[in-house]
Amino acid sequence: MKSVFVYCEVENQKVAEISQELLSAGKRLAQKLGCPLEAMIFGKDLSEIKSQIAPYGVDKLFVADDERLEPYRTLPHAALANEILKKEDPQIVLFGATSIGRDLAPRIASVLNCGLTADCTILDIGDHFVKKEKKEYKDLLYAIRPAFGGSIMANIINWDMHPQMATVREGVMKKEIFDDSYVTEVVNIKVDEIVKEEDFVVKIIERHIEDSGVNLKEAPIIVAGGYGVGSKENFQHLQDLADLLGGEVGGSRAAVDAGFIDHNRQIGQTGTTVRPKLYIAAGISGAIQHRAGMQDASLIISINNDPEAPINKIADYVINGDLGEVVPKMIKYYKKNAK
Amino acid sequence: MRPLKIVVLAKQVPQTRNVGADAMTPDGTVNRSKLSTIFNPDDLHALELALNIKDRVKGTEVIILTMGPKRAADIIREGYYRGADKGIMISDMRFGGADTLATSYTLVKGIQKLAPFDLILGGRQAIDGDTAQVGPQCADKLKIPQVTYVEEIIEIKDKEIIVRRRLEKGVETVSSPFPCLMTVHGSSKACRSRHAKKVMKYKYARTKTELKSKNTEEVLLSLHEKRPYLTIPEWNVEDIEADVDKIGLSGSPTKVKSVESIVLTAKEAKKLDGTDADIEMMIKELIEQHTIG
Numbered sequence: 001m002k003s004v005f006v007y008c009e010v011e012n013q014k015v016a017e018i019s020q021e022l023l024s025a026g027k028r029l030a031q032k033l034g035c036p037l038e039a040m041i042f043g044k045d046l047s048e049i050k051s052q053i054a055p056y057g058v059d060k061l062f063v064a065d066d067e068r069l070e071p072y073r074t075l076p077h078a079a080l081a082n083e084i085l086k087k088e089d090p091q092i093v094l095f096g097a098t099s100i101g102r103d104l105a106p107r108i109a110s111v112l113n114c115g116l117t118a119d120c121t122i123l124d125i126g127d128h129f130v131k132k133e134k135k136e137y138k139d140l141l142y143a144i145r146p147a148f149g150g151s152i153m154a155n156i157i158n159w160d161m162h163p164q165m166a167t168v169r170e171g172v173m174k175k176e177i178f179d180d181s182y183v184t185e186v187v188n189i190k191v192d193e194i195v196k197e198e199d200f201v202v203k204i205i206e207r208h209i210e211d212s213g214v215n216l217k218e219a220p221i222i223v224a225g226g227y228g229v230g231s232k233e234n235f236q237h238l239q240d241l242a243d244l245l246g247g248e249v250g251g252s253r254a255a256v257d258a259g260f261i262d263h264n265r266q267i268g269q270t271g272t273t274v275r276p277k278l279y280i281a282a283g284i285s286g287a288i289q290h291r292a293g294m295q296d297a298s299l300i301i302s303i304n305n306d307p308e309a310p311i312n313k314i315a316d317y318v319i320n321g322d323l324g325e326v327v328p329k330m331i332k333y334y335k336k337n338a339k
Numbered sequence: 340m341r342p343l344k345i346v347v348l349a350k351q352v353p354q355t356r357n358v359g360a361d362a363m364t365p366d367g368t369v370n371r372s373k374l375s376t377i378f379n380p381d382d383l384h385a386l387e388l389a390l391n392i393k394d395r396v397k398g399t400e401v402i403i404l405t406m407g408p409k410r411a412a413d414i415i416r417e418g419y420y421r422g423a424d425k426g427i428m429i430s431d432m433r434f435g436g437a438d439t440l441a442t443s444y445t446l447v448k449g450i451q452k453l454a455p456f457d458l459i460l461g462g463r464q465a466i467d468g469d470t471a472q473v474g475p476q477c478a479d480k481l482k483i484p485q486v487t488y489v490e491e492i493i494e495i496k497d498k499e500i501i502v503r504r505r506l507e508k509g510v511e512t513v514s515s516p517f518p519c520l521m522t523v524h525g526s527s528k529a530c531r532s533r534h535a536k537k538v539m540k541y542k543y544a545r546t547k548t549e550l551k552s553k554n555t556e557e558v559l560l561s562l563h564e565k566r567p568y569l570t571i572p573e574w575n576v577e578d579i580e581a582d583v584d585k586i587g588l589s590g591s592p593t594k595v596k597s598v599e600s601i602v603l604t605a606k607e608a609k610k611l612d613g614t615d616a617d618i619e620m621m622i623k624e625l626i627e628q629h630t631i632g
Contacts, residue, residue, distance in 0.1 A: 099506040103487045106472035110479035115592030118470040152598045161592035202484050202515045209509035245631050270469055278630050299630055321613025333622040338632045
């Protein structure tokens, strides 16, 4: 059956944020294709889980409810997903680009012998003419992502080996309720018929999940630094400004790689995608991977001593200067003028 | 503890961090010859993890396996300098253009030639694509369990290994029986540096293809005759008995339909010079708009 499929992550009876975003993105694709949206969810105590998923416009939901399925382990989840996908034969399958999705999706792509595009920032539907076959393929998934040092956007397609699979980072797709009273058919999976004892050979001995306390996605103001900040010590100025404005500090990948800032504060395609009302980019040149994660900010200020930095092109204020001088001035004049 | 046999998957990648203006040709394609290459950073972490096991378990063998063009032999030499016991190149024009599916198929055909093994290690992901797919795909094709994002080894036993994984929001300690495949996270211990004696021993290590180059001196050839360990084994499509439909471009389901260079159309930005007057004006405007304050 032609359909769009979403693998949903769940922990403690709560459907993950990323999965809700994917269901929304999946629904938009399904509407373009005029086909159903399907989903699968594996975990424990899921008898009420439908209510969290149906409003996104899911037509059919596959539920595998078994104590051994939570926390996530690769082999049992892969066995279930493979079985369902082989039977349902969907056209498109979406996974979150999370610790779980990035572990599971490639394993499934290998079994189904199909293509998988990582960290997409745009998903769309379109056609493709294959010259060699003189044939036009209709309604393919366009999996679009920045590539190669960020200088290009690549549209990745797959016309001959189905399904077409993609992963998307959290925060990239917009979450939207489709219909609060949408009717979803639930299929309960008989876990023991699919998962074998040897699928549980990897054992979880201990688990510590901590909330890192960093919530870039919700921050109204973000002060982000790049490689140009120069040192961990200089990042303190950005922290001071963020504290004063009631915001959070973030960093580009280059700043994270240089050890100036922790990786859980990375903004961009392979970090967090943010949409704050104010984004201050200090010493960030603005490779496309970074811009992909912040370009929807309502207002952007760029502080850079390179007037040609790409980020200046999307900024509302471009301050050409040394951030070691500019940031303290911003602090000074904010203190002076704020009520 | 019995000695283990470990295969480390490593990739040579373009240094994408500092891409210069000449990295793109005028028609928007990538000019690979203008890019310097490096040992993929996460793969170096995987090599360290393997060498760490070798330190702990006497007699353990570390084999480094790479697929790539001729110049990827640098990866093998680098592996030798840091302590690998053996290196193998999978190299053939026909492997070119492979996506992750075709790459994992090819690597697995190579790994199977090295069987039996206890552990396959690789970096979590390569910096030229960040896909993190090849590890799990290899594990599936080998029909063995996978443990991704490994940060540290806790314990090695005869039949199983216990490791700590680094997840987005925490850590997890898991055990897996041998054989298994593990991908190594960049938060694990950095790779030890080159060992001077090993650099001396292996600096003339070459693949046959490298030796065939016109500039190869006679002495190097005779050195390789005297010291066969200097010749890096090189496997082509036939050597690993790969199905040509499953390798390279034809074995790759994902295709690039189009690439677009990003042309930014400048917004109406206010350009300021960082003077006190400029900054104060901007701050006042932001307060008035209720963006801050």
